[in-house]
Amino acid sequence: MSRRAGWAGALLALGLAAGPARAGGPEAGPGAGPLLTPAAAGPEAPGHGAPGAAPVEPLPVAARGLPVELVRTLQLLQDRIARGSTQAHLAQRQLLGHIEQRLLDLDPQAWSGSENVRAAVTFALGGGGPPVLRWMLDAGRLGEADMPLVLGALAYLEGREKEARTLLGRYDPRRAGPGLAGQLALTQAALAVREAPRRAIELLGLARLLAPGTLVEEGALRREIFVHAQGGDAGRFEALSIQYLRRFRRSVYAGTFRQRFATALTRLDFASDRARAAGLERMLAEIEPEGRRDLYLLVARAGLDQGRRETAIFAAERAAGLAAPDSGPAAQARLYRAAALIVAEGRFEEGLEALRAIDRTALAAGDAQLLDAALSTAGQIRTPPAGPAAAPGGPAAGAPAAAPRRELPQAAAIARAQEALGRVDQIIGGSDP
Structure with a gap:
């Protein structure tokens, strides 16, 4: 079984059916459908739904690039983790590896588009790690407006918090687009919590508002609780x-x-x-x-x-x-x-x-x-250890008082x-x- 077939099988077992494969060239073009639609996802098992989960709308035609589709698939899988699906949790690592390889295999020209860049940053911050971001920088096709976002996300993932705060602080999560918005607010909160816990609380609350019913909301709520504690x-x-x-x-x-x-x-x-x-x-x-x-x-x-x-x-x-x-x-x-x-x-x-x-x-x-x-x-x-005798009028030795x-x-x-x-x-x- 090929790696692609194994990935598709894992998703089908979860009800996350991918669209038909397309031979040769980029896998998404004008008019191509997203890898995952709301109907394909199917309902969660009884008792495992999270009230208020955000409905998943079909992607607009202009956003149907391969990175966007792949990251949407990952996010839907992760939302099932928030609702208690252990199958989704087990499948996540395999899907992360598949998406990473697919993104690394893209033509470098793909990274000249801001929507693909935002999708790749969302993937990296959502569990994918730094390899794709390093490849994007090496490809040399990033636009000037997208460079700080990629450099900031990479600095965060590599533990350079001061640099990450400076670079990612330029971005307002509310203007980052629906895929990245909540994840960016969550990351900014992580960078603020040591020096500015009140600001971290604001950002965690914003992350919950921007990504209701998702794993981002679950993580933001869980973390905000302990900042208040x-x-x-x-x-x-x-x-x-x-x-x-x-x-x-x-x-x-x-x-x-x-x-x-x-x-x-x-x-x-x-x-x-x-x-x-x-x-x-x-x-x-x-x-x-x-x-x-x-x-x-x-x-x-x-x-x-x-x-x-x-x-x-x-x-x-x-x-x-x-x-x-x-x-x-x-x-x-x-x-x-x-x-x-x-x-x-x-x-x-x-x-x-x-x-x-x-x-x-x-x-x-x-x-x-x-x-x-x-x-x-x-x-x-x-029977306390032997020691100096109790003072007159004091409690008797061994008294439970x-x-x-x-x-x-x-x-x-x-x-x-x-x-x-x-x-x-x-x-x-x-x-x-």
Whole structure:
């Protein structure tokens, strides 16, 4: 099977049927149809649609160049990733490789047209990487107006952020055309987030407006949530999280979002643990019970790691109510609740009894280690290491009253994970779309 046939087969399996191949010369000319039309894409599987997805209109005749067609095909595939299609996610790498080769094989004269240049930049920023942009520069056919766009995109992809900010900052995403607009705003946000987070938020909001229902919107919304978390804006964090969980909870990238969400939620100042609990319930009401249970477990574990005892207890109790009594998630919930209780004022004995009742065979390796750490901590609380005698009138040695000032030890892996999750620049400028 040829590479072209393999690519076409992958698209057909997803319902993304390509138009008939044309022999010889450029594959698109006057009157040629686009590789992908709305009818060819077909409906997404039940339960996997994203409300408000932008309708795909046929390309105007003037825009029917091969780069434009190929990039439109890629974007439609990526939009299915935002709606939860794992098949589309698996097919993406093969399609990216095919499009790259097709663009590299074009006659250099193709890059004298601005619409082809914009399509190639969209491809590069949307996962294609720098090779095509380097080839375009080497071909020497770029117009003066398009040169900064290509140089800026290449600088961004190669990590030269200052140069990329200067070059790409010349362009208004709202005037960049429908294919490039959202991707350009997303890239400009990534370049602004370290030095100007408020500007990054504006650009992420613009990206969402310019590309509704697409993977660009999903990525922009996901990233904007964590910029607000880093800035301590609990209200916007909650509002946008509800929107994400309502519209993109099936996204292929939702698993990554949930991990970061749980950590960010416990770090934000919601004025009180009661307010945090109420906000959490509002946010998680948007998803199905099983997903809600898993998120409550993530929040409970993050609460333990960060010393948020009340949050950990609340989330663990909610998770337990959504889990089958003898299931693994139920054992996790009991563990997290008990581990928090031993360092909660006046609840040490309750927590210790609950820890001793947990069946460690029902726990994953990481949770079994947490159980051991919690039991060890409980032993230290009950019988502290020998030291100077307590001052007269002070608390007796070993009294549980000291428990509220003690915290569970954090494993090195958990500490590393927290540090990674807290870096907004990694969230914004990471490899995921």
